[in-house]
Amino acid sequence: MKKEFKVIADLLPKNVRVLDVGCGDGSLMNHLIKEKNIEARGLELKKENVTKCIYKGLPVIEGNAETELHQFPNQSFDFVILSQTLQAFYNPEKVLKDLLRIGKSVIISIPNFGYWKVRTSLLFFGKMPVTKTLPNSWYNTPNLHMCTIKDLFHFCTEKNIEIKRAIGINEDKTSEIKKNNLEIKNFFSKLGIFLIG
């Protein structure tokens, strides 16, 4: 399992109810159910992935998080997970609001646009960055609203959303992000994981 999922799994206590928004082929859900006895549900856009989840016996709903989160009642999950998709929505603020409505807490991960390689790519080569976490070119990227760890951090502060934990990931290393190390973590983390709500 990828490092990001391990970090997310570690953030979750046992026996809770989790909604995995954009659950992909269900590998995180599967892990959470088996290892933590978590009651997991998934929402997934891609048919291929929906079918994969069904084959694994995982509860998955085919649908678009941008338009179909309304079907989940208020505070119906202990945690809602959104892994590396926030930037792909037309209206990330609205989606985030919905996630906070559905879940008592929300775990969001973002590819960090503030990562130094991304910055240097633009600074030295004058080209939109293509990296492992941002593998697409400018013309075919699904990412509409790229942000940095610092952006999301400030966004939560401005909107009075409590940041319970923030973790930076670079390859296999993880580190806590605090207000006093925000600049440096924003520079060296490929991925940011926020536990909010």
Added chain:
Amino acid sequence: MNYKTENIKTINVSQPLKLDCGQTIKNFPLAYETYGKLNESKDNAILIFHALTGDQFVSGINPVTKKEGWWVTAVGPGKAIDTNKYFVICANVIGGCMGSWGPKEIDEKTNQPYGLNFPVITIRDMVKAQDALLNHLGIKKLLCATGGSMGGMQSLEFCTIFPNKTFSAIPIACSTSHSAQNIALNELARQAIMADPVWDKGKYLIKNVQPKNGLAVARMVGHISYLSEKGMQEKFGRKLQEKADYEFSFDADFQVESYLRHQGSAFVERFDANSILYITRAMDYFDLSKHFKGGLLEAFKNQKTKFLVISFSSDWLYTTKENKDIVIALNASGADVSFSEIKTDKGHDSFLLNEPEFLKTLKGFIDSMHIKFKNEKRI
């Protein structure tokens, strides 16, 4: 319409059943068919509910009509619902005409076919009647309860009446209540039958006749609603039926007309007109929340069944939106639910056809549920 009853398996339901209309019935026949074998641990039983014009002959060759079973695309050896692995059960609904208690059966009071003396039944009544069959077969808990269209409604009703009698359920192309459009189309079918003078207030069987013209029109209405606009256009377009030009008459010039006429006339050979009245009525009355004052949320409360809801993108009879409403209600009550929409031009009929994505989804769910059910039984 006449068939040899020796080809039909029947149980006598001796236990009294109180119908929604208030009447209590007992000692009535329920016809059924099974495929495959019930295994020792009894964890492989699947109950299939048939749709409006279906019957208990799901797979193989229907011994009465000599045609293939209505769900032969999905059920059989090596199929999505694999009868080498699973024990498949299907009963003819009460109100039907393939051996179960229905309007063409003889009313002991008058010694004549019931006709309109048959009580108006509901989907709930149909489902309750089938419980006796499960007891007869010695099945305490099913692996899965499934069906398309009216069969899907029955599967939903089954889960709310018997919340602990099936491990999983797959309602396909259905809804939690009939929409105005659904009712309107059914009314059209009923009016076609009742407008046929042969129908004679439902007493035609006494004279050993069928209101064939009315019944055929009723079937045509159905067939139009089972296809999609695009599917119909692609299949027939404006193609003419074995002729070079218009005949300037009211014969079937267009292929689509010929198709409908054929479907209509083939249907009257195998179905009883009064059964159509009763079964369409049951569908119209269907409203899952009716017996639960809190609505759907209450209906699905404490539901332990694992659901998979499947819809078809071009189905305008039971739309994806209506199917999604089932998912929303199940979600709201915290039930375990999956949902998949199959992209197809084939309309409502899709669940009966060879739709690879659909059959793949069906198989994946049932096989994975079987593993889970076995594990649950072990614990």
